[in-house]
Amino acid sequence: MMNIIKGEIEKVNWKDLSYTEFVERFMHKNQPLLLAGFFEHHNWGASLDWVTPLGHPNFQFFSSNFGDSKVQVADCDTREFTDQKREEMLVSDFIGRCFQDVEGSAVQSSNGNSSSNSHSVPYLKDWHFVKEYPEYVAYKTPMYFCDDWLNMYLDNFRMHTDSDTYQGNNEICCSDYRFVYMGVKGSWTPLHADVFRSYSWSANVCGKKRWLFLDPSQHHLVFDRNMKNCVYNIFDEVSDSKFPGFKKAIWLECIQEAGEIIFVPSGWYHQVHNLEDTISINHNWFNAYNLSWVWNLLLKDYNEAKEYIEDIKDVCEDFEGLCQRNLAANTGMNFYDFFTFISCFTLANMVLLCYINGTHGNITQISSTISQHLLMNLGSIRKVASEMKDKHALNGNRDRAVDIMKTLEDPRFRKLCMDIGRTYLMIHEQSHLSFHFERASLIEIADLTVLKAYTSSQFYTPEDLIEFIDNAVAEHGNFTSTHL
Ligand SMILES: O=C(O)CCC(=O)C(=O)O
DSSP, X not given: OOOEEEEEOOEEEGGGOOHXXXXXXXXXXXXXXXXXXXXXXXXXXXXXXXXXTTSSBOHHHHHHHHTTOEEEEEEEEEEETTEEEEEEEEHHHHHHHHHHHHHTTOEEOTTSOEESOSXXXXXXXXXXXXXXXXXXXXXXXXXXXXXXXXXXXXXXXOSOSSGGGGTTOOGGGGTOSEEEEEEOTTOEEEEEOOGGGOEEEEEEEXXXXXXXXXXXXXXXGGBOTTSOOBOSOTTSOOOTTTSTTGGGOEEEEEEEOTTOEEEEOTTOEEEEEESSSEEEEEEEEOOTTTHHHHHHHHHHXXXXXXXXXXXXXXXXXXXXXXXXXXXXXXXXXXXXXXXXXXXHHHHHHHHHHHHHHHHTSSOOHHHHHHHHHHHHHHHHHHHHHHHHHHTTTTTTOOSOOEEHHHHHHOHHHHHHHHHHHHHHHHHTTOGGGHHHHHXXXXXXXXXXXXXXXXXXXXXXXXXXXXXXHHHHHHHHOOOXXXXX
16 A cells, blocks of 8 residues: 655745746756746636636537547556557547546545546547647746757757657657646556656646655665566555565655646656646656756666667677667667767757857856856766766767768758757846847857867767867866756
8 A cells, every 4th residue: 555655845936936946946956846826927828728717628629629639548547568558539539538437437536546437537648739739829838947958859850860760650759748638537647757757847727636756766666676667556555575665665745736837857756646627738858957867768778678689689780770779669769869969959059159159259247147058058968978988878880970060051950059049048038139149140150160170070979079069168168067
């Protein structure tokens, strides 16, 4: 049976939380947060359109406007491997099931989970709503969560450098990590840590959720002796012999009301129950503060993928290639994808740094905040590149490289730089600089001649990246390690 619930998640009103405070107290320290009061001062279309005057999901609105969308629906009563069984269906059919469920006899048990029900409890999950309906602006990402490298990158590039990895995945599935969730009372999400060990935020447009969190330092307690299988439902009767540490785990709890937003830090295992019919918006993301979590997960999953097929090593022509393909298929990216990603962010941060230093030569207080942020980003990338180097990742790679000039000239890269620049102007409250920035041409933004001078023309290995960063930073300022 369930174990110790020690405490609650810290609740802060957004009016009392500046961006810098959020970074220092929650993002950098990797602590969960319940953010209150945000909805009252931000008019989201979602709050108007998706909710009835009584505060319930407006199923009619979804049926009429998005009924033909294909979505993933979990059957909360049926386990399939480590997750719930999922089925693809139309939004209109999902809504039909919700009503069917209400007419059935869902019985609510104390943990918020539903039991003894002839119907399964349907839960619409991972709907890439923004990607599917870009014209309809349902909400704006709260400023705290905007330094989002993952979604900014995927708005412009694909994650996989290897086109083989695409097979079996439809376009939209790996297109972004911005989701809508819609579940009836009693629907729930089993215990897990998030994809890539990213951060996530989750906003209740309507309804109520119960969250249970486990600090990453305790995550071994929910695994079996081999660290292979994780507890599925913490309210189940969990076998002592299979999960010997489980009863020692100390949980933090949180009830999230309508209009409140949860920040889930990296690597925190959590289980979630909808206590009412609930619609939530949910993004996964990472940036300089949790980049090393992503790399550590990739390394762990790579070692597991390798171990799994070790016995065919001698007969396999391209064993390393196979490990990387399996890693991409299981984890969502491999070493090449990750290296391309951090190379691209290295260049983007450099480009923006050159722009600021060039345009605002005698750095004002204003632009220096952004310069520091960019240098901190480069410091974090350098740290991860050096961890990759220590593990000999991409050692001796001569096949796939990131071509610096080609990247700098790529219109998608330029758009990424603009997206990052705009985001940093906004979070550091320097939007008065936007006017110049929006008008700047590629030549102005990326002083190509300056960047060209720093290195060879390609990044093949983490060493190349480190050399580039060191040379460029020597020219443009010192790393700020304030937050790292
Ligand atoms: O709301 C849910 O059911 C699950 C959300 C979740 O697990 C997450 O944000 O990581």
